[in-house]
Structures are given as structure tokens and as C-alpha cells.
Amino acid sequence: MDGSDFAQKALEHAVELSQAVGATLHVITVVDSTANPMRFSVTEVAELNQAKATLIESVTNATNNDDITAEVRRGDPTDALLEYAAEIDADLILVGQSGVGQLEATIFGRTTDQLAEQTQVPLTIVPLSNGD
Template identity: 30%
Template structure:
């Protein structure tokens, strides 16, 4: 049915549930998994203000820390997926918004299913925090499995 499954993770406890569910499904289907994490663009706080003086902004250290964190997160996710006996590839998509990075990664790696976790927020929480899972559902051209 599914020949390659992309599993998105941000390292959270809920994302871990999505990883485990996606790995269990992949094992049943004999499908390899592509695990992806996305780090958002580094935007200086001052860029959103109308301050007359804005200090120079160098995101180098922040981006380096994000890269290190993503590498560690993906290493843990790989270990977990390999524990299921799966063939695993990983990818860190930097400087993208999560839903965009997930959908683009799925297209590029040839996945035919995306597994993503969702908090299932409603009302004001969803309005204020947004829903990356909803964005993935909206923009994906392939099936999306949402794990709650």
C-alpha cells in the first residue's frame, strides 16, 4: 500500500507517539521511513518593531545550536526506528516553516504517506498557536496520517 513513509518529528513527547505509530505501520508494510525535522527561520525580535535603532543581528550561533539540536533529535529518532528493524533515512530542513518543510521533504524523497502528530487544539489555542498538522493536510498532495 505505502512504499515509503515520511515521519515528521520535533522531538516532543507527542511527536514521539507519531514516530512510534509511523514506525509500527512501516514495519507492518515493509516500508522504509524518512524521518524529518524542520527548524524555523531565525528572525530577530527587533525586526518586528518600529525602533529607530536596531542592533546588528547575527543568527550564526542560534542556527548552529538549532543544527546541533536537530542532529541529536534525528539520531535518537533513527535509533528508535532502527529498533523496529526499519530502513531509515533522516533529514533536517533548516530555515523553513514546519508544514512547508514537511510537504517539500515528502515530495523530494518520494514518500507516499506523511505521518505527523497533532495536539488537536481547538478554538483560541488553535487560532493563537496555529496548527502545523492542518497546514500539512491542506498543502499535501499525498495522504497524511495525523496521530493524536
């Protein structure tokens, strides 16, 4: 979850899906440290921990479901997502169609595109608009 509208739409879809099938929902935020790994400070860690707590609370309140976990990681987003999916033995990875919007990104977004190429787990890409 990167805070974008795309991530929010994906989260809403994931909540609905997890409730429909009675699955545990894992929400992960990856701080991309590949551009400058030295820019991460203690204050940012505290902010990320607060964001994680807020995220868990809001998702839990919205779903009335305690079967939700949230994780914050640092590193390459694709690598971190794939590693986490392997750790939890994920049945599905669900992402938004695009991240925060890099001009040079592919139509799906850099991370989403890389996930589609590299994952061995089924991947669902949720568009921002459902055509309404």
C-alpha cells in the same frame, strides 16, 4: 519529530506501520526559522546533528530495521515537510495531532492543519491518546 509527546506517539505509529508493510521510514525534524531566521548558530547545528544521530540510532534499535532515514531541515515546517515529501515521492505523511502546543493553534496544531489543507499526499494524523 519535534520532541513532543504528540511526535513521539506519531513516531511509534509510523514505526509499526512501516514494519507492517515493509516500507522505508523517513523521520524529519524541521527547525522553524520563520520567526527569527538570524537566531540559528553553529552550536545549534552541532546539536541538531547530534539529535539526528541519536534519533536514527534509537529508532533503528527500536525497530531492528535499517531502512530508516532521518533529516533535519530549517524553514517553515509545513513547506519543509511538503518539499521533503515531494523529494522522496512519499506515499503517506504521518504526523502527531498537535505540535509543541501553541495556544493560538487550531485543534490539530498549526503545521498539521496547514498540511491537511495543502498536501496532495495522503495524510494520517495520530492522536496522543487512542481512547484507552
